[in-house]
Structures are given as C-alpha cells and as structure tokens.
Amino acid sequence: MNEALRRALLQAHLTDHQLAERCGVDIKTVGRWITETGRVPHARHRWAVCEALGEDEAVLWPTAARKAIKVGPDREVVSVYPYRSGCPASLWRSLITKAERELTFAGYTNYFLWLEQARFGTALQRKAAHGCRVRFLLGSPDSDLTRSRERDEDVALTLSTRIRVTLAELEKIRRQPGIDARFSDGHAHLSVFRFDDDMIVTPLLTHSVGHDAPTLHLRRHQDDGMFDRFASHVEELWGRGNPVWECGDDG
Template identity: 40%
Template sequence: MPPNERLRSALLTAGITVRQLAEEIGVDPKTVERWVSTGRTPHPGIAHRAAAVLREDLAHLWPAIEQGRRRSRGSGELVTAYPTRSSAPLDMWRTLFERAEQRIGILVYAANFLHESWPDFNELLAAKARQGCRVRVLLGDADSPIIRGRGAEERFGHGIESRCRVALMHYRPLAMSSGVELRVHATTLYNSLFVGDDHMIVNAHVYGMNAYGAPVYHLRRMHDEGLFDVYAASFEAVWEQSRLPGEDE
C-alpha cells in the first residue's frame, strides 16, 4: 500500500512527531509509523482520537473510514496539493513510476525535469515495460503553432519549442523498447498529467506562467467517475489525436 501522505503532512503541520502522537492516543509508535509508511488504516475509534489530536478531518486522513458517509463525486481522491511544482518533493514523482505495475502515462509538452533529475529515467521506464507495464508518453509537437503560442503566453520565446525538441531527444531511444509508446501532440494543454496505476500527479497550467510555478495535485483513484477518471479521460482524448514522431499530420 502507498504511504499516507496526508497523515505525514498533518504531523508536520501540527509539529507533532510519530512518538508524540502515539503517546497521546495510547498506541505503539511503530503502529503510527505503519499508518504513515504503509498506508494502513487504524480502527475508527483510534482514528477519531488521532484526528482530534492533529486537528484534522478524519475523512481527510483516512477516507476509507467514512467512505459510506461521503460518496460525492471526487471526495477523498486528493492525496495532497502543493502551491508550485518546484515545491513538490522530487521523490513523489519517482515513487509514482517505480510503484506502477500496469500503466504509466505521461502527458506533457516537455517536462525535462524528469530526465534532468534522474539520468536513469529511461532505464526505469524500459524496465517497467519489460515487466508488462504499458508505458505511454505524449510530448508536445515543437513545430505546432499551439506550442509557439504557449511560448508567447509564458513570455518564454522559442524556449518551449526547444524544450519540446530536447524532450523528444530524451525519450526517442525508448521508441525501440517493447511496451513503450511514444507520440507527439498539438493540443492545448490545460494540465500536465503523470499516471502510475491508480495514482496521478496533475501539474496545473496557469496562463502566463511556466509549469514549474503552477500548482501540483496528487490524486488517488477511489471510485468510478471521480476526479481521477476526469483527468484520465482527457489523457485518452489527447492520445487519440496524437501521432508518431516524424509522421505526417
């Protein structure tokens, strides 16, 4: 099970350590550590006490406990949010892809920060593909007027076109890997999407702002037709309009 990032964030915000929380609610510190590191769900009564100490909503910390009470669309799917991409921990991205077993999806214009942060990123994706994971990568078409327009909006000049070309250079070796599908698109990108099985990182796009300065949301699919599925559908829509690199439009 994935870590409980909401609980980890609540502890940091409250300035309370794992041991301190354990003492307050009368459980072993290793039990609280497992709640954080493995995502285990505590008994409802203990969970209520923990939420009270942390001054957090129980349903926010452990959505499964109150899933029957809160079934509105999209509730509980937001794991955590960051005001900017640059403020989100780098390990969050790496973990998303390392834990994926069935599907990996990347919908961006460039997002060169992945290869810049991890020189072995291609090896990671290729290894996942060999293990049976479907890997799909969608990059911006550097020759598209949409890309040029985005550069003008962000006052980035031709920089974004160059970054799209660099991104294609990074990913192109993967085109020969079985299980990896690489395409380019010329759509207006409202959000960059990074998918690993039932987890997704959404990098929102803000008019006139480079993506690294825009908010990031970590979503976890909880049920049909929720927030996750809304964004997943947009990935599929762009995929249907994409083409192979070098293929005539």
C-alpha cells in the same frame, strides 16, 4: 515496532538522525515512532515523514489514515501543492517505482522528468520490459501553439527546446517494446501524469511555466470520479494524437 516505517527508512536510504532533521524533531522522537507500537506522530510530522520517504500515510500509519478517510467526492484528492516544484521529487520516484500496469506522461514537454529523476530512461525501459505500458503525450516543437506559448512564457530555455530534449531522450529507448509517444496540442494547458491508480494533475495558469502550476495528487476510488475524468481526457487526446515515430522508421 512500526515495520512499515522501518522499511521505508531503509528504502529511502535515510538514517533516524537524517529523518529527525528533516522533520524538525529529536532523534529520540523518531526512535519512538519506530519502536513503540501504536504511536502516531502529530499530523504535521506524519506529512513531513511521508514527504521525506516518498511513502503514503496510509502505509506508515493506517490507523490515522482510516480516521481521516474522506467519504465525499473529494476523497480521490490525496494532496494539493500550490506549485509543481513543491511536489517532492521523492513522490514522483515512488509513484514511478510502484507502477506495474500504466505510466502515462502527458505533459507538454515532460522535460523536468529527465532532469529530476536519476536514470529515468533506464527505469522506463525496465518497467516496459516487465509489461508496464509507457506512453508520452507531447506538444509538437514546431506547432503554432508552441510558438505562441513560448511568447507567453518568455524564458531562455524555450518550450520547443525542452520538447526536443524529451524527444532526444525517448529516441534512446524507443526500441524497447511497450514505450510509445504521440504529439498533441490538446493538453497545452493541462498536464496529466498517470501511475496505475495514482495521478498528478497540473493545470497551467496564464503566463506561467509548468513548475509554477498548482498541482493535485489523485488516487482512484470510484467510477467516473475526478481520476476517471482526467484519465478519459488523456485517452481521447491519445486517440487523436500523431505518432512521434512513423511505422518502420529506423532513424
């Protein structure tokens, strides 16, 4: 029996029938994936299962993952999405849930996280309480750059409004030790979200909003690879950033 697949189904609160519908296969096929040792679905079905369950292929079918393992400089690229909106919410949830040391959200507004992740603030507080470092790098809602980008975006829900939503949500949890936030303009066109050794990177294109940005899912496998390059970028911006809350501010 594929115990990893069975556990992932339980954790995702999906039935065999629901998974079959999402993957476009018969329920008996899903049953064979679970019960027949060594059975590996076609690649397109493996990817559909991983997306539905928010789990990695290497966990569900390690043999198939080993056969497809990359050895070149692109081996840190796990997945590519033409649009951030195409990156499953279940993947974000899985990465947040599994992180134990580091959660860094260096999006210019980070607004979508509060919208798409249920009880996001509670999850962050729980992570911080167990020793995970939680950081937010935000654009300033009153900066000239923000106003310039608002003119480029030309959408009803302005950039500054989205930033202020995040600030209001962070205000509710900021007294939890381990949660910190800083302002920076250096990531206005490149969002980086880190979850321990996993990372989601979204380079913003001209006149586009974040959910339209092409998106990479990276996993660290080497020193000074793509993962480390983006991580260093964020660390430099964090070091230069201005605290959202002044020391001793109880407001």
